[in-house]
Amino acid sequence: MNARSLSYLLVLFFSAISGQVLAAPFQMGTATLDITPPVGYRMSGYFHERLSEGIKDPLLAKAIVFSQGDTVAAIVCCDLVGIFNEVAHNSRQLIETQTGIPPSHVSITATHSHTGPLYFGALRDHFHAVAVARDGTDPHEQFDYPSFFTQQLADVVQQAKENLADVTFSAGCGHEDRIAFNRRFLMKDGRVKTWIGLNHPDVIGTAGPIDPEIGLIRFDSSAAQPLALLSSYALHLDTVGGTLYSADYPFYLQEALARHYGDHFVSLFGIGTCGDINHADTQAKERNKTDAIGAMLSESVLAALPILMPSAEASLAVKHRVIHVPKQEYSAERVAQAQLDMAHVGDRTVETMHRVETYKIVALEYYKQATVPLEIHAFRLSPDVAIVTLPGEVFVEFGLHIKENSPFDTTLVIELANAAPGYIPTKKAFVEGGYETVNSRVAPGGGEKMAASAIELLQELKP
Numbered sequence: 405m406n407a408r409s410l411s412y413l414l415v416l417f418f419s420a421i422s423g424q425v426l427a428a429p430f431q432m433g434t435a436t437l438d439i440t441p442p443v444g445y446r447m448s449g450y451f452h453e454r455l456s457e458g459i460k461d462p463l464l465a466k467a468i469v470f471s472q473g474d475t476v477a478a479i480v481c482c483d484l485v486g487i488f489n490e491v492a493h494n495s496r497q498l499i500e501t502q503t504g505i506p507p508s509h510v511s512i513t514a515t516h517s518h519t520g521p522l523y524f525g526a527l528r529d530h531f532h533a534v535a536v537a538r539d540g541t542d543p544h545e546q547f548d549y550p551s552f553f554t555q556q557l558a559d560v561v562q563q564a565k566e567n568l569a570d571v572t573f574s575a576g577c578g579h580e581d582r583i584a585f586n587r588r589f590l591m592k593d594g595r596v597k598t599w600i601g602l603n604h605p606d607v608i609g610t611a612g613p614i615d616p617e618i619g620l621i622r623f624d625s626s627a628a629q630p631l632a633l634l635s636s637y638a639l640h641l642d643t644v645g646g647t648l649y650s651a652d653y654p655f656y657l658q659e660a661l662a663r664h665y666g667d668h669f670v671s672l673f674g675i676g677t678c679g680d681i682n683h684a685d686t687q688a689k690e691r692n693k694t695d696a697i698g699a700m701l702s703e704s705v706l707a708a709l710p711i712l713m714p715s716a717e718a719s720l721a722v723k724h725r726v727i728h729v730p731k732q733e734y735s736a737e738r739v740a741q742a743q744l745d746m747a748h749v750g751d752r753t754v755e756t757m758h759r760v761e762t763y764k765i766v767a768l769e770y771y772k773q774a775t776v777p778l779e780i781h782a783f784r785l786s787p788d789v790a791i792v793t794l795p796g797e798v799f800v801e802f803g804l805h806i807k808e809n810s811p812f813d814t815t816l817v818i819e820l821a822n823a824a825p826g827y828i829p830t831k832k833a834f835v836e837g838g839y840e841t842v843n844s845r846v847a848p849g850g851g852e853k854m855a856a857s858a859i860e861l862l863q864e865l866k867p
């Protein structure tokens with residue numbers, strides 16, 4: 405027994421004889437590992453084949469581990485477009501072996517960077533099969549990225565656990581409404597189109613809200629030194645483009661926080677529910693560039709840090725649930741046609757929505773049952789502060805709904821966790837149409853069930 409556990413036992417003993425119940429110390433640890441693939445690997449984010457040609461800034465996996473008494477939990481934020489469910493499964497098995505943290509207490513999330521590797525899914529499998537048929541081997545996958553990434557995830561959580569130390573934390577929200585825009589537009593005929601723009605003569609207005617809230621939890625050492633910030637904001641990470649690897653705008657947030665607090669400071673960014681939110685201000689002449697978006701977000705984060713509420717009493721707990729929602733159904737003929745059309749999925753001369761639907765129908769075949777599993781985590785850090793993680797590209801309406809109905813003062817809702825089931829639109833959006841509903845695999849109503857389950861988990865966690 406080390407000195408720390410001995411002193412904790414003594415605290416327990418004296419609190420027992422004095423009739424007081426004292427909480428165990430709350431600890432936090434972070435670690436960062438590089439997950440950048442070799443240059444030449446395929447890149448994700450679009451429907452055509454795109455090869456990486458260099459590195460703008462490195463892709464990172466950042467882990468945060470929480471511990472209090474017997475409860476240990478971890479969240480990992482990765483600069484990737486999404487998390488392959490097999491990697492989420494295998495890495496969490498490995499994490500349990502290496503650290504003892506059970507899979508139900510670990511959430512692996514992606515930030516949705518569109519300038520990272522295309523390492524899984526129907527599109528990757530298609531380009532890979534074409535390369536193998538042509539060359540006998542895939543020249544762009546001479547490196548087993550899923551295996552590498554799986555091991556990095558286990559190692560980064562292990563390192564974060566080794567860095568556990570007593571901390572205090574404060575939480576609250578910042579406000580940023582200059583860089584996020586709802587990208588769905590209501591047309592005169594009652595339909596909705598994505599990426600049309602307010603200036604189009606047939607557009608009546610935007611079809612949904614944005615979420616200007618920046619969820620913030622800052623962790624300080626017991627000597628009051630700021631150590632790390634977990635932040636969450638709902639804005640699609642597709643602001644860079646090109647063929648250089650990049651973490652997109654969260655890179656600039658990390659840089660700004662390091663300038664403010666020192667190089668030791670770790671910025672963990674969890675992407676908010678931004679299925680229908682992007683950075684295109686369709687009334688502006690030019691789109692904001694990544695560095696400008698990062699600078700504005702950083703400015704709003706830094707402005708909010710002094711007003712965060714210190715959490716008086718930590719009480720770590722985790723709830724975890726997998727729900728199964730119906731998947732979209734297509735006839736055998738339509739599936740067979742999509743499998744044929746897949747040959748042209750990367751052909752930019754073919755109409756985009758046709759390629760998107762082709763890809764989606766083929767991707768649906770990856771599910772062996774009639775349902776799509778959706779895994780939800782809820783982490784309570786204190787009676788006032790909670791974090792929810794959800795799979796998929798979730799519509800902003802669901803994040804807003806979960807936060808409005810959360811019994812916690814501060815709730816961070818982070819999407820793209822542990823699997824990649826595509827877009828999760830609202831029932832209303834399915835009626836309206838638009839790109840996101842074409843590129844979704846769950847049947848209408850699945851998102852509403854997922855949001856209701858998340859709220860239930862939060863209510864169960866409220867002390």
Ligand SMILES: [Zn+2]
Pocket residue numbers: 516640797
């Ligand atoms: Zn997306």
